[in-house]
Amino acid sequence: SAKLPYIPLGGTVMVVQSGAMIPDTDMLEALDIYYNVAVYSGTPDSSPHKNYARSLRLAAARAGCDLIMVYWGLLETAQTSYSSKAISWVPIIGSAIPDESQQMRIRLKVALIDTKTGHWDSFVPTAFEDSASSSRHSRKTVDQRQVDILKTKAYRTAVNELVKRYSSQM
Numbered sequence: 001s002a003k004l005p006y007i008p009l010g011g012t013v014m015v016v017q018s019g020a021m022i023p024d025t026d027m028l029e030a031l032d033i034y035y036n037v038a039v040y041s042g043t044p045d046s047s048p049h050k051n052y053a054r055s056l057r058l059a060a061a062r063a064g065c066d067l068i069m070v071y072w073g074l075l076e077t078a079q080t081s082y083s084s085k086a087i088s089w090v091p092i093i094g095s096a097i098p099d100e101s102q103q104m105r106i107r108l109k110v111a112l113i114d115t116k117t118g119h120w121d122s123f124v125p126t127a128f129e130d131s132a133s134s135s136r137h138s139r140k141t142v143d144q145r146q147v148d149i150l151k152t153k154a155y156r157t158a159v160n161e162l163v164k165r166y167s168s169q170m
Contacts, residue, residue: 004121005114007067009167012036014065014115016056018072019043026152027071030159034167038063042070060115067166068113071158075147076105105129106150108158112166123165125158 007013013035017023020042031037040059044052060068111122128150 003114003117003119005067005112005119005166007035007112007162007166009034009163010036011066011167012038012064014038014040014056014060014063014068016040016042016068016070018070023071024151024155026148027155027159030155031069031162034159034163038065040068057113057115057118060113065115068115069162070111070113072109073151073154074107075150076107077103103129104146104150106147106154108154110158110162112162121166123161125154125161128153128157 013031015023015028015031015037016039017027022039022041028037028039038060040056044050045055056068105127107124107127109122109124111120113120
């Protein structure tokens with residue numbers, strides 16, 4: 001059986017957010033508490049002759065990274081309209097009536113690859129949910145605040161689980 005990846009506290013980890021040029025700042029800040037962090041693009045070159053996995057491990061080795069962490073995030077929403085959204089009889093000036101409730105959830109998947117051996121493992125941290133009410137005028141701000149809160153919680157939880165699973169083995 002393959003040995004699980006290991007990264008000592010203070011070790012160097014290369015972080016890749018799938019589909020993003022650079023990983024989210026909140027993830028990098030959460031990791032920076034425990035590790036030295038290097039970043040790599042999660043948008044592979046589309047050249048048919050380029051092997052992304054090989055390029056990733058080579059870049060990590062050249063940067064002196066013990067481990068490569070790749071993560072994927074999935075943000076999901078569910079919206080419920082209040083009855084006030086369907087009927088508006090009198091315009092209200094200077095205030096906004098909430099007309100929608102939105103539930104939002106973030107799920108992550110994390111893969112860890114030992115740079116030297118190529119051994120890997122993955123885990124799925126706890127999913128986080130949040131709900132908020134908003135009006136037409138506040139929706140964009142409320143939505144972004146909800147996303148930021150969920151990302152921060154999910155990233156911190158993922159990093160804590162990484163530390164527990166992969167930095168406490170020896």
